[in-house]
Amino acid sequence: DRGPLCYPFTEDVRLNSNRNWFSVCVHKYLCKRLLTSTRTNRIFNMAVAQNKSGQGDFLSVLTSKKALAQAVSGAAAQVVATLILFPLDSIKIMVQLDHSLSAIGILREHIREGKCGRLYHGISSKLVQSPQQKFQYFYMQTLLKTLYIRYTNASTIPVRDSLALGFLAALQGLATTLPLDVVTNRMISRAKNKSAGGKEKAPSMLETFLGIWEHEGFVSFYRSLNASIILCINPAITYVVFDKVKAWVLNKKKGNVQYLTTFEAFAAGAFSKAVAATITFPAVRAKTRMTSSEKIHNSEEPAPGMIRILKDIVHERGIGALYTGIGPQIWKGVLQEALMLAVKERIAQVVTSMILGSEK
Template sequence: MRQESPAFIALVQASAGAAGAIVASAVLQPVEVAKTRIQISTGGDDSTWQTIRRIAATDGILGLWLGAFGKCLENGAKNFAYFYIYDGMNAVVKSRMELTTAVKLVLGYIAGVGNTLMNMPLEVLSTKMQLEDAKGLSTLGMLHRILSQDGVGALYTGLGYNIALCINPAIQNTILDKLKEAILKALKRRNPEVTPALTAFQAFALGAFAKAVATIVTYPLVRLKTNLQAGKVPTATHPHAPQAKIERAGSLEQIRVMSFREDKDAEQLTILQRLIELYRGVGSALLKSTLQSALLYMVKDQVEHSVERLFKLSAKGFYRKTGQLKLGGFSGRPLAS
């Protein structure tokens, strides 16, 4: 195995990214559960802390980790797939042309689409597992319920929104890569004799900032997708959009409906109040997504070199110095075609 190959680079980055995602998901699952509950609501309090307290009071402390296994599995798989595709393409393209901001955005979007197509069922499953009616159900039990009640197609609910939302990780990783590149260049100029590397805090801060920008830009579509995956068609006391019409409406109309509240008269809401309502739960989403992204990149950056060393040692165990595979009695012989 050639250490500088795009496949090796992609495998290291993907494994480190998956490890970071699993750690971040496990730590932040209470915020994830609260965020999901807030996003599918259309009235009442949208405070993250109050929602967490309410869940703990009604479901116990374990209720805050409802669907944790599914979420860790989802985020681990999604980040492995994303970083494998993204860093693999980056390594290939970098050898042929300059990686401009526009090129990185395109590569990030393509990686996001590939990741979405592979891991969409896990996302739908983990979203369902965070709802109140998931109490007492295992991940496999929820999967059986979805398949028996709604069929395989239900596992791809909101696929179109997810394809559109692939711009989110594209924005995030482009911002992160550009800022990281600038910081490392500055460190190299300051001390040319030392190979520069981000500290844990720098990786944490860059991950949080990049995710915050991407989340704010795409949040209304994120909230609509969450509603649909949870089986909650947006509703509101809106005289010009009765429920029958809302269910058949397109994305823009459903997003518009989310800017109303079911406990307020539509005519009493100002434009600012409707904008605030449209971004219902953005506080918990920002808290969860920025902390998760920050933890992910911090862990990824710290374990990346350990993962690389592990793969190198593994490679030495399977290959001779000549590059031939060690295969017992077949060692050094070509495999039959």
């Protein structure tokens, strides 16, 4: 018995088999390799058996102070990174939506018109979405790693299994983070399209959310679900690479050193994010298009999916156009992830000592 984990994915494959073959392939792979592997089933069965016999304590794992410390430090660090680098996020989205624009051109235009504040349009929803996403990810990632090590008695986690655990940690947060991501991108898109002389007040986060729900329907918040599922591998790659680099650096040091210096964490974070961003950028661009475009509620014409968007881009401008805007994406992603991980290393020391006390 492969367990119930794969049922939602197999059902989704049956429902969408005629619409999106690429997502079907991805779902089949996840179901076969990540969720129903022999190793995963063995861990699950051992966990259930030990819990029934009283040998395991799932409650202690679910309420892990170590997981809480990682989640709090990650969320706090993400707030700092978002406040500093959100204008780069706005510029990145504008370039991805309009290939005729350049990052330098957008920045010069806003400086010349004295309207740099527009680059912060949408930060309210981002300040809710990003910390929430990091909190959920680091909390679940730490729990999954703890369960893995406890029920396999392994001293280290193989790269393949680390990617699987990271993917699952990112996957569980999509239900709450996707609507906020749509709201953020829509607010930035409207700020870009707003006329230079317009005096109309920009809609708030709540007004944007309610407007999307009323005119496009609740399902529109999850229009980019397929792309988002695929992009769950992005943080998995980022943090697996970061952990490997961190372990390598710490092994080179003498003594019982547990944390990287600020510069080391920044450099390791920049490298790991650059690797992940380069691999997954076409899906990132498709997701940006899907979350930024508007669709009338009950319209007979279905909203374009990820594969259709990518095909249109290649047909109109060639395969190289799939990487249009990767410059701002790399700069923004690398700087934000590097800054977040550097700050997280420092915050983690304080938070860990506060939450765990003498236990580190």
